[in-house]
Amino acid sequence: MRKPARAAVVDPRSLPVTARAWCLAASFACQLPLLLQLPGWLGLAVGALAAVVAAIAWKRRLPAPLRAAVALAAVGLVLAGSGFSLGRDTGCALLAAMLAIKPVELFSWRDARSLLGFALFAPFATFLLDQGPLSLLLGLAGALVALAALWRLAELDAAVPTNPLPPVHAVGRRLWLVGRLALVGLPLALAAFWLFPRMASPMWGVPERAIAKPGLSGEMGPGDWLDLMGDDSPALRARFFGPVPERMQLYWRGPVLTDYDGRRWSRAEWTQGLPPAEVRVGGPVWDYELELEPTDRRFGVTLDLPLAEPDGTRLGHDHSTTSWRPLSSLRRWRLQSAAPAAYETELRPMLRTMALRLPAGFNPRTIALARQWRAEAGHGVAADEAVVQRFNDWVRSDFAYTLATNLPGRHAVDEFLFDEQEGFCEHYAGAFVVFMRAAGIPARVVTGYVGGYYNRFGDYWLVRREDAHAWAEVWYEGRGWVRADPTAAVAPERIYDTIANLSDDGGAGLRGLADMWDVGDWMRRGWNDFVLGFDATRQRQLLQPLGIRDLEMHQLIVLFAALAGLALAWMLWLVARGERERDPVLRAWHALGARYARLGLAPAPHEPARDWSARVLAARPQDTTLATLSARFSDWRYAAHPANPAAARTLILDLHRYRPAETSR
Amino acid sequence: MAATVRAPARMFQRLQQLARPRAPEPLPARLDRRRIYVLPTAFGLFFFVLLLTMGVGALNYNNNPALLLCLLLAGTALASLLHAHLQLSGLAVQAIDAEPVPAGHPLALRVHARADVARPRRGLEVRAGDTSAALHLDDGAGEAVLELPTAQRGWLDIGRLRISTTRPLGLARAWSWVWPDTPLLVYPAPEAHGPPLPEGAGDNVQARLHAAGDDVHHLRNWRRGDSRRAIAWKPSARRDQLLVREYEQPQGADVVIDWRGTAELPYEARIRRLARWVDEAERDQRRYVLRLPGQPALGPARGALHRHACLRALALLPEATHG
Numbered sequence A: 001m002r003k004p005a006r007a008a009v010v011d012p013r014s015l016p017v018t019a020r021a022w023c024l025a026a027s028f029a030c031q032l033p034l035l036l037q038l039p040g041w042l043g044l045a046v047g048a049l050a051a052v053v054a055a056i057a058w059k060r061r062l063p064a065p066l067r068a069a070v071a072l073a074a075v076g077l078v079l080a081g082s083g084f085s086l087g088r089d090t091g092c093a094l095l096a097a098m099l100a101i102k103p104v105e106l107f108s109w110r111d112a113r114s115l116l117g118f119a120l121f122a123p124f125a126t127f128l129l130d131q132g133p134l135s136l137l138l139g140l141a142g143a144l145v146a147l148a149a150l151w152r153l154a155e156l157d158a159a160v161p162t163n164p165l166p167p168v169h170a171v172g173r174r175l176w177l178v179g180r181l182a183l184v185g186l187p188l189a190l191a192a193f194w195l196f197p198r199m200a201s202p203m204w205g206v207p208e209r210a211i212a213k214p215g216l217s218g219e220m221g222p223g224d225w226l227d228l229m230g231d232d233s234p235a236l237r238a239r240f241f242g243p244v245p246e247r248m249q250l251y252w253r254g255p256v257l258t259d260y261d262g263r264r265w266s267r268a269e270w271t272q273g274l275p276p277a278e279v280r281v282g283g284p285v286w287d288y289e290l291e292l293e294p295t296d297r298r299f300g301v302t303l304d305l306p307l308a309e310p311d312g313t314r315l316g317h318d319h320s321t322t323s324w325r326p327l328s329s330l331r332r333w334r335l336q337s338a339a340p341a342a343y344e345t346e347l348r349p350m351l352r353t354m355a356l357r358l359p360a361g362f363n364p365r366t367i368a369l370a371r372q373w374r375a376e377a378g379h380g381v382a383a384d385e386a387v388v389q390r391f392n393d394w395v396r397s398d399f400a401y402t403l404a405t406n407l408p409g410r411h412a413v414d415e416f417l418f419d420e421q422e423g424f425c426e427h428y429a430g431a432f433v434v435f436m437r438a439a440g441i442p443a444r445v446v447t448g449y450v451g452g453y454y455n456r457f458g459d460y461w462l463v464r465r466e467d468a469h470a471w472a473e474v475w476y477e478g479r480g481w482v483r484a485d486p487t488a489a490v491a492p493e494r495i496y497d498t499i500a501n502l503s504d505d506g507g508a509g510l511r512g513l514a515d516m517w518d519v520g521d522w523m524r525r526g527w528n529d530f531v532l533g534f535d536a537t538r539q540r541q542l543l544q545p546l547g548i549r550d551l552e553m554h555q556l557i558v559l560f561a562a563l564a565g566l567a568l569a570w571m572l573w574l575v576a577r578g579e580r581e582r583d584p585v586l587r588a589w590h591a592l593g594a595r596y597a598r599l600g601l602a603p604a605p606h607e608p609a610r611d612w613s614a615r616v617l618a619a620r621p622q623d624t625t626l627a628t629l630s631a632r633f634s635d636w637r638y639a640a641h642p643a644n645p646a647a648a649r650t651l652i653l654d655l656h657r658y659r660p661a662e663t664s665r
Numbered sequence B: 001m002a003a004t005v006r007a008p009a010r011m012f013q014r015l016q017q018l019a020r021p022r023a024p025e026p027l028p029a030r031l032d033r034r035r036i037y038v039l040p041t042a043f044g045l046f047f048f049v050l051l052l053t054m055g056v057g058a059l060n061y062n063n064n065p066a067l068l069l070c071l072l073l074a075g076t077a078l079a080s081l082l083h084a085h086l087q088l089s090g091l092a093v094q095a096i097d098a099e100p101v102p103a104g105h106p107l108a109l110r111v112h113a114r115a116d117v118a119r120p121r122r123g124l125e126v127r128a129g130d131t132s133a134a135l136h137l138d139d140g141a142g143e144a145v146l147e148l149p150t151a152q153r154g155w156l157d158i159g160r161l162r163i164s165t166t167r168p169l170g171l172a173r174a175w176s177w178v179w180p181d182t183p184l185l186v187y188p189a190p191e192a193h194g195p196p197l198p199e200g201a202g203d204n205v206q207a208r209l210h211a212a213g214d215d216v217h218h219l220r221n222w223r224r225g226d227s228r229r230a231i232a233w234k235p236s237a238r239r240d241q242l243l244v245r246e247y248e249q250p251q252g253a254d255v256v257i258d259w260r261g262t263a264e265l266p267y268e269a270r271i272r273r274l275a276r277w278v279d280e281a282e283r284d285q286r287r288y289v290l291r292l293p294g295q296p297a298l299g300p301a302r303g304a305l306h307r308h309a310c311l312r313a314l315a316l317l318p319e320a321t322h323g
Helices: A015-037 A040-059 A066-079 A088-105 A110-121 A121-129 A131-155 A167-195 A271-272 A349-354 A364-377 A383-398 A412-420 A426-439 A486-490 A490-496 A500-504 A508-532 A536-540 A553-579 A584-597 A609-619 A623-638 A645-657 B002-018 B041-061 B066-090 B233-239 B267-283 B304-315
Strands: A236-239 A250-255 A279-292 A314-316 A321-323 A330-344 A443-449 A453-455 A460-462 A466-476 A480-484 B037-040 B091-095 B105-117 B126-130 B131-135 B142-149 B152-157 B161-167 B172-178 B185-186 B216-220 B243-247 B254-260 B288-289 B298-301
Touching: A015 A040, A015 A088, A015 A110, A015 A121, A015 A131, A015 B216, A040 A066, A040 A088, A066 A088, A088 A110, A110 A121, A110 A131, A110 B142, A121 A131, A121 A314, A121 A466, A121 B041, A131 A167, A167 A553, A236 A466, A236 A508, A236 B091, A279 A508, A321 B131, A330 A466, A330 B288, A364 A383, A364 A412, A364 A426, A364 B037, A383 A426, A383 A466, A383 A486, A412 A426, A426 A443, A426 A466, A453 A508, A460 B161, A508 B161, A536 B091, A536 B105, A553 B066, A584 A623, A584 A645, A609 A623, B037 B066, B041 B066, B066 B126, B066 B161, B105 B126, B105 B185, B126 B142, B185 B304, B233 B243, B267 B288, B267 B304, B298 B304
Parallel strands: A330 A480, B254 B288
Antiparallel strands: A236 A279, A236 A460, A250 A443, A279 A330, A314 A321, A443 A466, A453 A460, A466 A480, B037 B172, B091 B105, B105 B142, B126 B131, B126 B161, B131 B142, B152 B185, B161 B172, B216 B243, B288 B298
């Protein structure tokens, strides 16, 4: 038997059941989007904790030491789960855990309100982690429920009992009332959103996510990319102004990997400090705007060879872009790129050595075969090309493409080339470069994305994470670096084909579905454009369509003040509209009274219409129209039988039209 | 220490004196935007700090959804301030009234209000001093009943009434003062135990009062000060409690309640005794005269009006200037 500990000390202002229910519901609604962003097991654990705590706290009040123990356990759980590294993720997980255990002290009105206040922080924290449509929707819904709970608390807290509604209606009605309140505040919020002065650079750093999303990593090891290639979320969108590259030319260049240790490919960081290698442009220059989805890494992606670096990035010697800051929020770059006619025709000895280096003691069979081919081909550029051609022919005839591969042993390239003979881009690109280096041809791995999906609705290209690809570049004397894609030799359809091609022969039904999808992604892009990617730079260019190129800070502030004032006026008008007399006849009658007030003959509040008109008639004998009007008005207002609507309408018109002549005074 | 606590309170009081209305006003008093005040509640301030934190964080990370959320919440909060204002706007306090009660008893003050515009008015509270009551306005009109404590006879100064609401979100309180110049009377508290009514007080009616053959009107419980002769012993023995005979009062046997007859008592006690006698005379359904110094005699008469006139006169007697 549990003794009723502290049951005697009941708060006189303890919460009614409805208030507790609303608070708990709001707390859950706010937590949900945040829990979805936490790593799966942690999200589940915190969610379960929240449910258990809510169930226990509903029944009885926990003693203080137990409450403290629960709090400590929750914090410990989160810290252990995040490996004791403090950062944005850990902070958000902590917030979720605190929110989950907060209901143990839900006793008073004050507790209830503070719970709701902290609950409102959960959607905010969610947006720091993720800005996807689902998070946005759930977050805003959570905030709405929290506001409705506040509304309910205010209702219950006031001394006035409310009229009981059926519970379902009550919930719906409160959400609607709060939604309406939010709509009233919306214009002001939007004005502030577009025009409130933004910081060009943050006051304090953006903490990195502890758990990275799959993105190009600057390294490539066995099996690394399977995650990436199974993720169909967008990686980037591009829109071309002017010439559009062929589908076969849509190679989106990311990190270039030169160093090989027998197992992993990685970037040669020291070459990043060198100036970009010289390029002779052949063919058209592509002018395009690139929109990179956030990755929390610093590696940028650009089309083939960018001619200049985008803002806030550095162009490496190998023409890969590196951002100064992690690309943790949506980035928009306007760029020019071109296909090279000649790319680094003079290769420095050091770079050449690097592009030929192979670790000792790996892949003996590959090296032997490469040397044999080299001996058979002879020397010179033509011989190099022959070796590359022969390799591609070999791949085309004997190899297969698959994502289901085994983890390799020590001699990964040997196993791939001579035993397995099936794999995906990672294997093909890696084996190709090892083979070429063994054959004495400088080569390197390039990672990035290939292809893309053309959204005809919004006229832009969408590249998904699953389009991630690794290819190779070989260096020929006199021509410089040339792209070579051995995967394309075995499975071109796998690389260039996208949903668009598939749906073309998929029939009308699929076409319609694809259209819907196009519109969906186009809207997502619009949201990116208008909301997610909006920053200080874009703010300054806000009035570009009106011919104002850059807004100065003071102009911005003036504009903001003006618009905020307008929005406030609108709010006032909207909420004060209820003050207006509803009956149009009465309104017209009062307006008439106001006109006479200017003549000093205002009707007194208690004065009947006919008495007033008689008084006016005594002062202004010619005002007979008023007498008829007031007679009609009293008939309409006080007659026993209801007046017909047409008569009321003409009365309103006549009342509005009549102006007392001022000259007669 | 005490001074530091009192200083802000005094400041607040001075601030309050700047609020409208600054003098008692005739009713009805219509609340309009010039006399409605809106300030955030404690929770409103907490909410504001919360939004500020969110806003700075969102701006720092240039996190637009977070900023949008923060601004939406701020916009909603602002709209709720306006909403709170409008709950009061257009409301009119039509009248206040209260039945006079003896000092020491709570006075039930009824505040009648109506709203010109049919808009839902929720969570209205009327407060006077430390007591408050809910004001329901169901069909545009309603009333609140405040239980005001009373301590002193005379005019009750209720000061300003506060009509307020924290709806819809509890973030801000909108309030307005109403300072009715309607006088509210508090009767003197009647003496709890005292001698019976002075029968005839000097006039020669005493003998006739208890003359044999008068009709026994009814029996009542014995009270202190009753004469032993009036006790009805037989019925008392049957009922196990002392009963007293009350007689039908003959016409013209007016009770005279005279200020001068209580000279032995202190000033306020005299008033309280007279108040008690008025009540007793009224209860016994007898005509009575009240004589107060420097005033014409009231009565002889009886009934609610006369009682009120007498008690009012007693209530409004000046404060004692000496001992």
